[in-house]
Amino acid sequence: MEQLPKRAANYVPLSPVGFLPRANAVYGDRTSLVYGRRVRFTWSQTHDRCRRLASSLLALGVRKNDVVSVLAPNVPAMYEMHFAVPMAGAVLNTVNTRLDAKAVAAILRHSEAKLFFVDYEYVRLASDALQLLVSDGASQVPLVAVIDDLDRPTGVRLGELEYEGLVSRGDPTVQLPMLADEWDAVTLNYTSGTTSAPKGVVYSHRGAYLSTTSLLMSWEMGAEPVYLWTLPMFHCNGWTFTWGVAARGGVNVCIRDARAADVYGAIARHGVTHMCCAPVVFNILLEGAAATSAPNQRQLAAPVHVLTGGAPPPAALLERVERIGFHVTHAYGLTEATGPALACEWRAQWDHLPVSDRARLKARQGVSVLSLADADVINEDTMSSVQRDGKALGEIVLRGSSVMKGYLKNPEANEAAFKGGWFMTGDVGVVHPDGYIEIKDRSKDVIISGGENICSKEVEEALFAHPAVADAAVVAMPHPHWGETPCAFVVPRKKEDGDQNVQVCEEEVVDFCRKRMARFMVPRKVVLCEALPRNALGKVEKVKLRDAARKLQPAPAQKTTTSNSKGSTKAPAGKSGGGRRDEQNPVAHVMAMSRL
Amino acid sequence: MEQLPKRAANYVPLSPVGFLPRANAVYGDRTSLVYGRRVRFTWSQTHDRCRRLASSLLALGVRKNDVVSVLAPNVPAMYEMHFAVPMAGAVLNTVNTRLDAKAVAAILRHSEAKLFFVDYEYVRLASDALQLLVSDGASQVPLVAVIDDLDRPTGVRLGELEYEGLVSRGDPTVQLPMLADEWDAVTLNYTSGTTSAPKGVVYSHRGAYLSTTSLLMSWEMGAEPVYLWTLPMFHCNGWTFTWGVAARGGVNVCIRDARAADVYGAIARHGVTHMCCAPVVFNILLEGAAATSAPNQRQLAAPVHVLTGGAPPPAALLERVERIGFHVTHAYGLTEATGPALACEWRAQWDHLPVSDRARLKARQGVSVLSLADADVINEDTMSSVQRDGKALGEIVLRGSSVMKGYLKNPEANEAAFKGGWFMTGDVGVVHPDGYIEIKDRSKDVIISGGENICSKEVEEALFAHPAVADAAVVAMPHPHWGETPCAFVVPRKKEDGDQNVQVCEEEVVDFCRKRMARFMVPRKVVLCEALPRNALGKVEKVKLRDAARKLQPAPAQKTTTSNSKGSTKAPAGKSGGGRRDEQNPVAHVMAMSRL
CATH class of the missing domain: 3.30.300.30 (ANL, C-terminal domain)
Incomplete structure (x- = not known):
């Protein structure tokens, strides 16, 4: 029974990057991405562009495990880099565009980024960060490449390199390195960056693959989704839907900002079916719906599925956005869990409850996604499960292959985070008798403001x-x-x-x-x-x-x-x-x- | 980047067996299984029963990699063994009940089964097989345990052991062995059993996990399915839905035979949402619908999703079953691929085509499921891809972690099946310009009759x-x-x-x-x-x-x-x-x- 060896045909390292060649093969003629008024690619074109960029990265000397950072909103380049960078064997590091120069510099320094892609809108922030890096005498200063707007080029430059040039000069026929080990790093996401010990969360190809498929299941995202990029891709790689949309052969609708006009415009123009966002975006959607006089923007033509997380959606808000036509699923996650780790799976038996009960049930964080082996609430002292009575408080803990590899170069943080076979979330919650977990107190250290994590220690x-x-x-x-x-x-x-x-x-x-x-x-x-x-x-x-x-x-x-x-x-x-x-x-x- | 070690919290061996403890934790109060008039379990009860049986298997001396065979229709015991046997570290071998004694004996001999569970209806077949085994001087004769009917016990016995006794005497608190390696075998499925070199297909925990989740996605099986067991569980472990229904916290509706009356009865009584079957079952459904005078059986109250495979569904048949209310998805698979490997993903753009075009498109085998890294049609001589023109013939080949570990104790068959980094299906097909694969000629060696594979070599x-x-x-x-x-x-x-x-x-x-x-x-x-x-x-x-x-x-x-x-x-x-x-x-x- 044991003597059957692993073979190339039956043991292929798991990687979400593989969804792109598959999309090329089976969804090649379908639209992969739209942006602005003029940009529209098919999956074959996206595959070709990513292969070209990957070959250019190799030509620039990028090697296995090198970090390639990017500071950009949800533009096509940002999407493509989720495939092209790991296709070159490198690790993608998406940087939160809301950080200040000091924090960006800290990330570049800590990650030892070899290459730094910067959207034209963030050239000033990037320059400041690079200057800080140089003036601090950093041993490694990355090569810089600007990402100009693909729909309306601005001509803004920063250094010699430019994204579209790297794509067009790339060679899609170059043999790219094969992934040999699914435990290899695929991306690096900083949860906080300004302290002396930044927490850079490393994802493996394996974890990212499992999280991607697991979220497709939890959210029941079926065939041919039209996915609107309201959630920044720099948040857990867009809660893995960067890769998930490729797995489903869907359409990525890229927008620079989650402004109400852009969101409603994209929904109407492209027939958006899915989007993710923090509950704060609900306010923007409601204000947008109220501000417009066009009646079709007060009621969506077709339902849009919204996955929300970061904070439980307040009942009143939930009710109001659902009335417009947004179907909200609530999930709970954290960068360390590769995005959502619990999802509030709806039960048909709840359909007939009063609206307040439904909102209360939907505001619970829910049950573990399928990539996790287990999620529990435990007593921190005894490390044993609390009573499932909806009252006993304990720390929410996770276990499974979609939990991060660990924090980069931060053994102290790793020791604190991994205990007794669990990943400790730091969040305090209860388990209800039906098995649904609910957060009762946010982590001691994290404040979530408008979907952004703030590490209280950094402010302190x-x-x-x-x-x-x-x-x-x-x-x-x-x-x-x-x-x-x-x-x-x-x-x-x-x-x-x-x-x-x-x-x-x-x-x-x-x-x-x-x-x-x-x-x-x-x-x-x-x-x-x-x-x-x-x-x-x-x-x-x-x-x-x-x-x-x-x-x-x-x-x-x-x-x-x-x-x-x-x-x-x-x-x-x-x-x-x-x-x-x-x-x-x-x-x-x-x-x-x-x-x- | 490389220095982050695997930990208990972030590297958990993949196994579909883990869906059961998860179902216990998060769907514990929901119905797991119904059978006959009186049998109804919750997921907590199923979990408890499986733990008990696993502990009894350990007490009987079953050890890691031991084979436990079962000859049974789709009864509760058959379902539970898909979890309980691997929970004891052993390998489940489901035996096709349509085989003759000689073939059953060959499987018991080749698999070296330690324990043999036999449904009361198949006691005669099992006795004959065991007698053949003894008379042939087999070195290993398994312990036998009978599975009596749980709904209406018959008292039929074969040997000392009896399934319900093993469950009730089991101890659900016994510490069960932990799965250390996801490459370990979970089940063993014979594609043919009567020749001198039986082909026993071994699945790993990893492959079974990935195939299970992949099929949930391909079929878009959402939350709370009510799954009717028309497809025998001995076919690729019910195309992995034995485990898949647990992942979704659904209801397993067990029936002994896929007779029209039982199928329609179960659909009406339990609100069945999903079922799998070979196209031959469509005939039974159509005859059943025609034979009954009750109008509610000519048109289903709610749609039932049907996943079919084994042979392309003939267009006329497809049209007629869909008219009753069955929504058919067509998949292509084989035991060696852990069930379906290609699924004919429907495209919205086809909705408006004439019915004959739709039937022609739906009869194609389709695109690779997400657990596969690749599926292709290649020229056997050059091992290169054929033109994607819908005309160039080649062999359908597969690559990915849901492909079997290999054939048990059959190096010759393994050498023939694995070539050039591919698993060779033996089936001849074409690739259409849209990437969909279509079989043009069945494998040289396999005849599929009523959903059963017949190895032509065995008959020869x-x-x-x-x-x-x-x-x-x-x-x-x-x-x-x-x-x-x-x-x-x-x-x-x-x-x-x-x-x-x-x-x-x-x-x-x-x-x-x-x-x-x-x-x-x-x-x-x-x-x-x-x-x-x-x-x-x-x-x-x-x-x-x-x-x-x-x-x-x-x-x-x-x-x-x-x-x-x-x-x-x-x-x-x-x-x-x-x-x-x-x-x-x-x-x-x-x-x-x-x-x-």
Whole structure:
């Protein structure tokens, strides 16, 4: 039984990149990608273009395991690089376009990128990052290639190389390296990039293949999808649908920004069937639908399936977007799990429940996708499963071949993340009696704002750099538009000679942060306080701070009621960092408790 | 990049068996299986029962890589063994219930089965097989356990062991062996069993996992399917849907036979959504629909998705079953490819074609499923792809991790099957310009009758054992009900002293075969001839024989026209072996040509 050897015909390394040659063979004449007014490719053309680019990468000296970085929105080049870069044996590193130059430089440095593709809109950001890299004396500065707009070329250049030139000069007949080991790296995605120990998440070909097919199943994406690129491809490689659309021979509708006009325009023009987005995009869709006078934009001609994640979609929002014609599936994931890891699989028996019950059920994170061997909620101390009663809290843990290979060059983070045969998500949740997992408390360290992960530690590090800050902690504060925004609790430094605090105000702290991090990471609220609540081991009790921040959240457009009995402070909505100091605020109350 | 090690949390061996613990965790309260009037289990119960059985297998001394055989129709035990046997580390071998005792004995001997589960209806067949095994002095005779009917126990026994006893006495808390290597064998399926070198196809856990998920995608089987077991589970483990239904948390509707009354009854009672079958079952469904007076059985209340394979569904048949409410998807596969390897993915653009064009397109075998890295049609001599023109003939070849590990203890067959990095299907086909593959000529060696594979070589070997047979070849003859039936071309032996043939008639040859093989394998037509057409290398030109057999096919119920101009012979429909000798028959004509 054991003596049957692996052969070339029955053991082929799993890779999502293989979906492209298959699409060329079986969907060759079908549309692969549309962009702007003039760009339309077939799967045969996309295959040809990717092979050409891969050959050019080889000609430039790119080799196995070299990192090729890209800073671009959802343009055709960004899509093609998901195939072309690994076809050359290299590792694709997509960089979040919302980062600042310092963070981009940190990623280029840490990843040791050999080549850096930059969309023409981000040439300034890239130049700044490269300058930082050079001025810091980095050992490796990447070759740079600009990606001009394919629909309306601008002529913007940065260095010698240009994407379309590399494609057109490439040779599609060049023999590309064969993938020998499915454990080889395919992409590298940074979850945070500005600290001294950036967390670069490495995906294997195997994990990416399994996650791709698994998500096609969880979302039930059938044949001939028309997929709109509202979700940035730099988020977990577009939750793997970069590869998934090729597997299905679908149409990629590329757009630069998820603006309401572009989204509704693409839906109408191309017959979009599927899209992914963070719940924050629902607001944009609703505002867009309301703003337009054209009635066909208030009700979609055909249903559009939306996979959402990053934060549970609020029930009211869910109801409103579904009324327009968006069918929402809720998933939970993280970069480390190659995108969605749990999906809230709908059950037919729930169809007839009242709308509020349905929204409550749909807001749960759900059940493990098929690529995972297991997902559970465990007691961190005993490492055993919590009761499946919807009440017992524990940490959500995952196990399976779609979990990342690990963090690049960060053994400490790897040791913390992998424990007892599990990947520890850091998120706190419960298991309901029906097996569905629900998050009860976000990870201690992550704030998700408009679909972007913010590492609270990074913001804290910046705060500690301020001369007047003695102690600081950053947690998530609910926000009606962004889902969450960072809220900073800052303890001012005592004057050297006495009991008095150093003079510092909230606006100053916010300004200080603005100069040191991307805009979306800047705390929208800074609370000055006497001390942070700490447990017996001296660890900041972030649960208490999150409770406090919840009561400080900006008021939504509609009237809200705040239930805490005394001393609640409402920060003015939308005004960044505009909280005012209040002796009676709930933080002070929390602190008092922790001092008992 | 390379230094990230595999960990328990991010490298879990792929196995379809893992879908059961997942189903227990996330679909635990949902129905897993129904059978008869009284049997209904949830996924938690199925999980518990499988763990119990696995523990009992361990207690009986079953160890890693031991073969556990089962001879049973689609009853609950047959389903459960697809999980319980590999959970004990053993290899499941499902035996075709249509075989004769000799073939069953050959399988038990070749597989060295340690344990043999026998459904109460097949106790006689099993006893005969075991007796043959003993009388042949086999070194290994398996322990036997009977499977009584779970809905209505009969009390039939064979030996000491009984399935339900093993389940109830099992301990669901016993630690079961962990799968360490996904290349380990999970099941063993014989494609033919009576020859001296049986072909036992070994599946790995990896291949079975990938094939299972791949077929869920190709067929677009979504959440909560209600799957009717019309296709025998002993065919490629039910084309992997044994495991696939668990992956989807669906309901398995088990029935003993695919009789029209049972099929329509199950559809009405359980709301069946999916079923698989060979096209021959369409006849049963149509007859059943016509025979009943209840109008609700002439038109299904809700559509039922049917995956069919084994032979292309004839256009007229397709149209008629679709009119009742069956939505047919056509797939092509073989045991060696873990079931379907190509699926005829429908394209929306074909929806508006005339019905005859649609039927022609749907009868094509289609495009590779996602578990395959590639499928192609190649020139056997040059091993290069044929033109994609729908005309150039070549051999259909496959490559990917869902291709079998190989044939058990049969290096010769393995060498023949794996060539140049491909698995050679033996089937001849073309590639159309749109990339869809179509079979033009079945394999030289395989006849598919009512969904059962018949190895022509096995029938030929039996024929050669007849003292009056000098030469023989068996090919497929089209049949209106069974799709194909075997047609034998036999050259009688010359008398020792001269030019005259030994006396032999067709009926005698048929009778001779009846005693030596399962009924479905017996040639339905025997043609006595002077010589077989052979090429320069002395190889029988089966293409010519198939052409000849095509002209000999039994007339269908409706009137047919035969286009050959002279000397066509129509065998009386349905009369086994009843062809009459005809000096003017087209075989003689073919032979004359080959003699030029």
